[in-house]
Amino acid sequence: MSLLVWKSILHRKLQCLALVVAIGLGVAIIFGVATIYQGVSSGIEISKQRLGADIVIVPESVKLEPSLVLFGGATEHTYMSKNTLDAIQAVPGVRRATPQFFTQSLSADCHDIGTQNRMLGYDPKSDWVIEPWLKKIHKTELKDNEVILGAKIPVWTQNRISILGKWYDIVTVAEETGTTLDYSLFVSMEEARRVAGKDVFLGEVWTKQGPPAELISAILLQVEDSAKIETIAAEVQRLGNLRAIIASDIKNRINNQFTVLLLFVGGIGALTVIASLFQLFSRFYTLTWERQAEWGLYLALGASSRDIAAIIIGEAITIALAGSLSGIILGGVLYKISLLTLSAYQSFPFIQPGWQYMTLLSFILILFYTGLGALAAWLPAYQGSKTDPGTVMTRGEFD
């Protein structure tokens, strides 16, 4: 029986291919959209939990998009005086603040770890971002030759890494945050400044802005529960030459942008789904009439009504299965391409959905479409099974 199904599909290659493509496109769009949405949602949630800053303060001359500062880690090598921290801490409503120092000149070494990775110096006295990871390995602070790797830095099996000619011990790998913290190497503030100070390419920066030991890149800030974040951000900006980026605003904006985008793309996906289903339903409905003589022949040769129904439903399920499976593969490609394209235009927190999520999503989509395929064929199968076997004597030639 399965051979009959298969041969019939091969015989109607073009029609079946059109159905497979229509189903595949619908599944691919839904798969891609659902996966990206899941990644962004988890990214926003995780970054909220692990970054833990209400406001990020950078020098006013940093003209980058706020989302790039927050999630892209870009700093333009623009620094501010380390004394800014004291002024910030004095603003009423500020619960705690911690400075960070970034440098991105990690690609000049023979042990190049990639241009997208940056070194991030933290202040052990005030930090709360790095502290939990240190606590896990029972340490209070990093020595000058120790480093914590971001979650997406390639793992170094010998537990050591060379950066700009100096070897560091890797004490742990940080948890994924969905931000560019995942591509950062965390060292002590002093070590980051020392590395940056030695960098010949940044010599001009230090000449203009002062020695690295007196500078910081950003300040992360948490506010009191009773305080209004917007008010404190305004207060900070009044101090002058500073730019306050409210994390929740950016996250909400990204969330909203993605919701709109994904609703739009998802809507197209839903339309494709409806179109492909309509195609599937109409195809199998007309099939009953087109192939009545064929069903009549099968019945004359001893096929039962159940056999006829099984052939019709078998064809529909095979097409739906082929369409949804190819849709999953296409959806995977679409997901990767969309992610790369979106990342090029917008920095956003993103945690790649795990295999469990993708497998479950694939399973649900395949099950859904195969079920719909069976449903589309149910009425034609019922009608086909009721074909009068005598039609084989009276109907015209077969297709």
Next chain:
Amino acid sequence: MTKNLLELHQISKSYEEELILEEISLSVQPGTAIAITGNSGGGKTTLLSIMGLLQKPTSGQITMNGLEASSLDQKKQAKIRGESIGFVFQRARLISSLTIQENVLLPAWFVRKEKEIVERAQQLLSYFELEHRLNHKPQQLSLGQLRRVALARALLLQPPLLLADEPTNDLDPALADIVAGALLQARNQGTGVIIVTHDPALAQKADHHFRLEQGNLIQVK
């Protein structure tokens, strides 16, 4: 006394107000060939359909091997068709998505006898000089070849009853002889063969010849 393969008891068939078959009774014994002739549109194919349980008569009974078959449900009738009746239709009725060998094997797929029957399918196609066409598609064959494939399909499961509707129609005399020879060989092997035909020569070769006139079956031979 030989048990009848098929018995028609006062079979009538009408479409709306028009009476096509009128109280026809007929017995078919194993190893007998019966030819039915008559004018076009006279109801020959309808009678054959009723004998093959493809259509229900308006009234009357059909008994197959002593079993009243006309009132059985569709599933049981399908089982009888699959196991006991071979059909040769007016048109070849081959499935264009299947190869010639697969078309011949088609009845076996529905009665679940796939494996042991392939060799017989090849022997039949060889008998009909189509052994070089096993993997061809029906659309690559001539009309005469298609007819022979249809006959091979009907003979595959060695059914006790073979119903042939105009089996030599449109065939040249040489091919018509091959087809007639195959039908009579099946008869000689114990199959009950009923042939609806316009071909007097073929009707002459049958053991019994009936003519269907105005819904009534009149014995000629």
